[in-house]
Amino acid sequence: MDEEKVITCKALSKKFGDFYAVNEITFDVNKGEIFGFLGANGAGKTTAMRMLCGLSFPSSGEATVAGFDVYKQQESIKKNIGYMSQKFSLYENLNILENIEFFGGVYGVERKEIKERSALLIQSLGLEKEAKKMVGELPLGWKQKLAFSVAIFHRPKIVFLDEPTGGVDPVTRRQFWDMIYEAAATGITIFVTTHYMDEAEYCNRISIMVDGKVEALDSPANLKSQFSVHSMDDVFYQLARGASRSAD
Amino acid sequence: MNAVTLQNISKTYDKGKVLAVDDISFEVKEGELFGLIGPDGAGKTSIFRILTTLLLADKGEASVAGFDVIKDYQSIRNNVGYMPGKFSLYQDLTVVENLSFFATVFGTTIEANYELIKDIYDQIKPFSNRRAGKLSGGMKQKLALCCALIHKPLVLLLDEPTTGVDVVSRKEFWEMLKTLKKKGITILVSTPYMDEANLCERIALLQKGKIMSVDTPENIIKAFPYMLYGAKSDHIYKLLNDLRTAKQVESCYAFGEFLHVTLKEKQDDGKEILRVIAEQNGHSNIWIEEIKPGIEDSFILLSAEQD
Incomplete structure (x- = not known):
């Protein structure tokens, strides 16, 4: 097994006072993998993601993201990852093209490149007619698809998706996953959180956090047989039911 | 008698440019647990705001607990419990202060209707002196439900109570709804999670402001x-x-x-x-x-x- 590791995480912890929000989590994520990062509310997912995105310093432990150290090379991490959440939206008062140009520019993509790639992107999304429309006028499903495309526009090694499909209709939710699969096929690693247990099935591997610790880590099929249940919903329920913590 | 009726209700925003609710009609029977199932933008929240008399429909008629949403708006406000999608309690008041505030506003006391909320309130009682803003998501949800129930409403209107909540808390919440239903309260609840449809007696499937189907989950699947x-x-x-x-x-x-x-x-x-x-x-x-x-x-x- 000498697969390229895009994230390595060893006994990574984050303490707030006496409280271990994240308690010695250890895992690796391989290149091109779709990695599902699940956990109950308050299990420590957001805190862990913030450390991996270079937005917060760990209290102890080691981790690298895209080959960069989470203590010393936070700025390099930020340049090499993409990020998208349910709450994060693009600039509603800029049009589609302007949003792409803005974020492409922020991530240091060359002007010429931006022009070529944004034309291709708009074409592949079938948004030629809407390119000059304000992003605020687009339906939610389109906004999320566009936000994802923008998050991977600078061709990051890894993209972090924090509940990208919350509230989106069932058809668009599936189209969104088509885009995730396509991105993974080009070698971009996907790190995704979700509350939809059917989406957990679309991941190559899943980790489930309970009370700050990673309590399970394997493929969906192996997790189901390990817990002798038929659905990811039951796996999650069995693990998270015993949780003592709950928060936003 | 029907606890909730909507007849040809339409609502537009932005000077008629955005059609949020498109000629919707359905009824919720007394004592029923009825689900509005649909994604964001389906029109769920507009329907709740019309039924709670916070928003006027462009067209159509609606009633809640036998009261008309326009003529009898004051009676509706006194007789429904409403839990909006966004957490709307006072963040700077404690758990017990919020509850007693809502009881007082509705001219009652916590003690008078304690039996109704006891099962739910017991779970947050250890934190009764904590400020609402410092509660976890699951506990906020339980407190909001208690506050919506404290005046013993005839109809409970819950707008996406389980959105963004994990699987375990969602299961607990639906258990609470089942218990309330047994006490005779009519419940209209919305959710974007399709798997929760099976927990309702009847559902309306909503998309882009239109009802696609109203029936029991079993009949919709059979069709x-x-x-x-x-x-x-x-x-x-x-x-x-x-x-x-x-x-x-x-x-x-x-x-x-x-x-x-x-x-x-x-x-x-x-x-x-x-x-x-x-x-x-x-x-x-x-x-x-x-x-x-x-x-x-x-x-x-x-x-x-x-x-």
């Missing part, structure tokens, strides 16, 4: 007109694309572990047809079975017909 097949192989994403492009296939969607597939024409040997397509495309470990559809299958089909 699914196709034979549905589950399919998987070692390369599920490749299988998805291979089946989608096959000429015999009507639809193919990812559904958790399996793909859900329907065929264009009714076939006696549908399983065999799909297996041959998979084999021709070089798949291994092929698994294909006839399966029962769920609410989400019906929703996808109905929204395709709507477009």
Whole structure:
């Protein structure tokens, strides 16, 4: 097994006072993998993601993201990852093209490149007619698809998706996953959180956090047989039911 | 008697440019647990705001607990419990202060209706002196439900109470709703999670401001007109694309572990047809079975017909 590791995480912890929000989590994520990062509310997912995105310093432990150290090379991490959440939206008062140009520019993509790639992107999304429309006028499903495309526009090694499909209709939710699969096929690693247990099935591997610790880590099929249940919903329920913590 | 009625209700925003609710009619029977199922933008919140008299419809009539939303708006406000999608309690008041505030506003006391909220309140009682803003998501949700119940409403209106909440808390919340239903309270609840539809007695499937179907979850599933097949192989994403492009296939969607597939024409040997397509495309470990559809299958089909 000498697969390229895009994230390595060893006994990574984050303490707030006496409280271990994240308690010695250890895992690796391989290149091109779709990695599902699940956990109950308050299990420590957001805190862990913030450390991996270079937005917060760990209290102890080691981790690298895209080959960069989470203590010393936070700025390099930020340049090499993409990020998208349910709450994060693009600039509603800029049009589609302007949003792409803005974020492409922020991530240091060359002007010429931006022009070529944004034309291709708009074409592949079938948004030629809407390119000059304000992003605020687009339906939610389109906004999320566009936000994802923008998050991977600078061709990051890894993209972090924090509940990208919350509230989106069932058809668009599936189209969104088509885009995730396509991105993974080009070698971009996907790190995704979700509350939809059917989406957990679309991941190559899943980790489930309970009370700050990673309590399970394997493929969906192996997790189901390990817990002798038929659905990811039951796996999650069995693990998270015993949780003592709950928060936003 | 019907606890909630809507008759040809329409609502537009932005000077008529955005049609949020499009000629919607349905009834909720007294004592019923009724679900509005649909994604963001389906019109769920507009419907709640019209029923709670916070918003005027452009057209149509509606009533709650026998009161008209326009003529009797004051009576509606006194007789419904409303939990908006956004947490709307006072963040700077403690748990018990919030509860006693809402009791007082409605001219009652916590003690008078304690029996109704006891099961739920017991779970947050250890934190009764904590400020609401410092509560966890699950506890906020329980407090909001207590505050919506403290005046013993005839009808409970819950706008996406389980959105963004994890599987465990969602299960607990639906257990609470079942208990309240047994106490005779009518509940109208909305959710974007299709799997929660099965926990309601009757549901309305909503998309883009329109009702696509109103019935019991069982009947909606029964009305699914196709034979549905589950399919998987070692390369599920490749299988998805291979089946989608096959000429015999009507639809193919990812559904958790399996793909859900329907065929264009009714076939006696549908399983065999799909297996041959998979084999021709070089798949291994092929698994294909006839399966029962769920609410989400019906929703996808109905929204395709709507477009």
